[in-house]
Amino acid sequence: MDQIDYKILSTLNENARIPISELSRMIAMSQPAVTERLRKLEEQGVITGYRAELSPHKLGKHTTAFVLFKTNNCKDFLAFSETAPEIVDLYRISGEYNYLMKVLTETNESLARFLDSCNIYGYSTPLIVLSTSFEGKSLVASNV
Amino acid sequence: MDQIDYKILSTLNENARIPISELSRMIAMSQPAVTERLRKLEEQGVITGYRAELSPHKLGKHTTAFVLFKTNNCKDFLAFSETAPEIVDLYRISGEYNYLMKVLTETNESLARFLDSCNIYGYSTPLIVLSTSFEGKSLVASNV
DNA sequence: GTTGAAAAAACAGAGGA
DNA sequence: TCCTCTGTTTTTTCAAC
Numbered sequence: 109m110d111q112i113d114y115k116i117l118s119t120l121n122e123n124a125r126i127p128i129s130e131l132s133r134m135i136a137m138s139q140p141a142v143t144e145r146l147r148k149l150e151e152q153g154v155i156t157g158y159r160a161e162l163s164p165h166k167l168g169k170h171t172t173a174f175v176l177f178k179t180n181n182c183k184d185f186l187a188f189s190e191t192a193p194e195i196v197d198l199y200r201i202s203g204e205y206n207y208l209m210k211v212l213t214e215t216n217e218s219l220a221r222f223l224d225s226c227n228i229y230g231y232s233t234p235l236i237v238l239s240t241s242f243e244g245k246s247l248v249a250s251n252v
Numbered sequence: 253m254d255q256i257d258y259k260i261l262s263t264l265n266e267n268a269r270i271p272i273s274e275l276s277r278m279i280a281m282s283q284p285a286v287t288e289r290l291r292k293l294e295e296q297g298v299i300t301g302y303r304a305e306l307s308p309h310k311l312g313k314h315t316t317a318f319v320l321f322k323t324n325n326c327k328d329f330l331a332f333s334e335t336a337p338e339i340v341d342l343y344r345i346s347g348e349y350n351y352l353m354k355v356l357t358e359t360n361e362s363l364a365r366f367l368d369s370c371n372i373y374g375y376s377t378p379l380i381v382l383s384t385s386f387e388g389k390s391l392v393a394s395n396v
Numbered sequence: 397g398t399t400g401a402a403a404a405a406a407c408a409g410a411g412g413a
Numbered sequence: 414t415c416c417t418c419t420g421t422t423t424t425t426t427c428a429a430c
Contacts, residue, residue: 208381241342243343
């Protein structure tokens with residue numbers, strides 16, 4: 109992992125669909141060399157995947173909320189949560205509550221309905237997201 | 253936006269670097285037609301970008317935490333947070349605390365040091381992430 | 397890690413349901 | 414309007430160095 113690898117990671121974090129030919133021009137290195145570095149970064153698990161980032165709003169999801177909660181049935185809740193399209197992120201956390209989830213619903217009302225339908229207790233008042241200042245900042249500096 | 257568009261979105265959410273030729277084979281549609289649909293989805297803002305997903309662990313970030321806090325200097329904090337590599341997500345939220353941030357640091361100790369260095373007050377005990385059950389679930393169903 | 401040729405894919409045009 | 418077909422350009426892959 110050197111400066112060139114960091115540059116590759118930072119560039120792909122900004123635009124994962126950039127052609128390798130263009131990437132290689134940007135970092136002034138031959139295409140096969142960049143391809144080989146990329147292959148290694150994927151193999152080592154530094155790069156875990158490539159994702160299209162979608163607009164929740166354009167897909168009719170107008171409410172984003174974080175909910176802290178407790179559950180005894182960790183295993184059951186995990187199975188449920190994987191099938192619930194509303195839950196996009198799920199974290200096991202330290203502290204009074206043992207889970208944190210990020211939930212996307214169409215409206216505030218559908219958020220309330222969804223929470224009622226979850227088999228959880230002791231959940232916090234939903235932390236409604238008023239605005240997302242930024243999200244998914246790159247883990248590697250862009251000016252390497 | 254029809255079923256085919258949803259299929260394109262869901263496929264690109266799983267692998268954003270898939271060649272359009274392969275994508276077009278998967279959904280049994282010609283390449284130019286898929287290219288045109290993709291162009292429109294980007295133009296409409298349904299697709300906001302393509303990102304490489306990196307492993308925090310492989311990059312030396314062993315601690316992930318969510319921190320709720322209050323600040324009066326919203327503008328100043330936003331400027332600071334954009335330059336702080338530790339803060340990867342920042343949300344303005346409803347409720348007693350007015351901000352939620354996701355922070356990645358090398359260790360628990362560096363998390364403590366970072367929070368001390370932030371010009372915020374009334375922040376919650378950091379919600380340390382013990383494990384990420386899942387993250388970034390697709391906003392569109394995969395079985396469309 | 398570089399160069400250069402062959403294969404594959406992306407792009408841009410005309411034509412058809 | 415949206416899709417298909419075809420030729421051209423670009424990109425990727427694979428060889429040898």
